[in-house]
Amino acid sequence: MIKAEMAGTVWKVLVKEGDTVEEGQEVMILESMKMEIPVEAEEAGVVKRVVVNEGDFIDVDADLVEIE
Template sequence: MAKVEAGMAGNVWKVLVKEGDQVEAGQEVVILESMKMEIPVSVEEGGTIAKVYVQEGDFVNDSDTIVDVE
C-alpha cells in the first residue's frame, strides 16, 4: 500500500478518482489549488485506489495523505 501525500498546502479543487478505480503510474488523482494555481497530484505507481481521504473544498497541509493506492 502506498500513501499519496499532498506535497503542498492548499484547497482540494478536484478529486479525479474514487475508491476501487484502477490507476496507472503518473496518473493525476487530485488537483489542489494553492496561491491561485492548480497543482496536480499524481500517483508514483499504478494500482487500485484503496481509500480517498479528501473531498472537493477540503483544506490540506503539505504532508497530509490524500489517497491510498494498493
C-alpha cells in the same frame, strides 16, 4: 499513500475507491495561491481510499489517496 507536497485546497478529486490508476496518472488537483497543482499517482494500483474531499484545506504531508 499519496501525500500532499504543499498546503492548499482540494479543488477536484479525479478518482474514486476501486478505480485502477497508472503511475503518473492525475488523481486530484489542488489549488494554492490561485494556481492549479496536479497530484499524480506514484505507482500503479487500485484506489483503496480517498482520504480528502473537494473543498478541504490540506497541509503539507497530509494523506490524500491510498493505493494498493
